[in-house]
Amino acid sequence: MHDLTRTTITSMEAAEWCGKKHNELLKDIRRYISQLGEGKIPHTDFFKESTYVTEQNKALPCFLVTKKGCEFIAHKMTGQKGTEFTARYINRFHEMEHKKLPCPLNPQIASDVADLGRVTERVMKNQGSAPHKIAEAFKMISEQFGIQLPDDFVKIPEYEQMSMTELLTGSGKD
Numbered sequence: 001m002h003d004l005t006r007t008t009i010t011s012m013e014a015a016e017w018c019g020k021k022h023n024e025l026l027k028d029i030r031r032y033i034s035q036l037g038e039g040k041i042p043h044t045d046f047f048k049e050s051t052y053v054t055e056q057n058k059a060l061p062c063f064l065v066t067k068k069g070c071e072f073i074a075h076k077m078t079g080q081k082g083t084e085f086t087a088r089y090i091n092r093f094h095e096m097e098h099k100k101l102p103c104p105l106n107p108q109i110a111s112d113v114a115d116l117g118r119v120t121e122r123v124m125k126n127q128g129s130a131p132h133k134i135a136e137a138f139k140m141i142s143e144q145f146g147i148q149l150p151d152d153f154v155k156i157p158e159y160e161q162m163s164m165t166e167l168l169t170g171s172g173k174d
Contacts, residue, residue, distance in 0.1 A: 007066065007067075007096065008048065008064035008065055008066050008069075009064075009065050009070070009089070009092060010050075010052070010062055010063075010064060010065070011025055011026060011029060011047075011062045011063040011064075011065055012052070012062060013065075014065050014069075014070065014073060014085075014089075017084070017085045017088045017089065018073065018077065018081065018085050019081050022062070025073075026061065026062070026063070028073075028076070029047050029063050029065075029069075032046070032047070032072060033047060045066065045068050045069075046065070046066055046068050046069035046072050047063045047064070047065055047066070047069045048063060048064040048066070049061070049063060050062050050063060050064050053112065053116075067089070067093045070085075070089035070093070071089075073085065073089075074086040074089060113141060113142060116141050117138045117141060117142075120134065120137050120138060120141065121134050121138070124137060132154055132155060132156050135153060135154040135155070136154050139153050139154055
């Protein structure tokens, strides 16, 4: 897990930098996504839908904002707030690119991801899930928090990599 990299910030963090309430930034992002859609431009290069869990254990919507998404937001802002937002996102992404920041940035998020991973592992083990399926679930959880795990994080056993053709024809590996 030493290859963790973070490639997004949360819309909560972006809202704080913008000096906006989170729900106001969510409205803006949804409007941007709609406008991008009208132009047939994929919004996932800028904003990725996600959720976060509140202290009351309630899942609420948020977005993972890419560097391009921050640039998009910054271009919509003017004046002092626009300047401050631009400086913050530029500094943050440069730090992430040079791996100077721990991942994830917020210790509470790290704790939440770890807790969610442990609960997922326990539930999946109780249901008899294979270790690689548990790893796949943890990778998915991590990505929802903006944590990129290495491509080879999930090791699929060779017997599960056989194609259906090999299984049906009996021409599998010996």
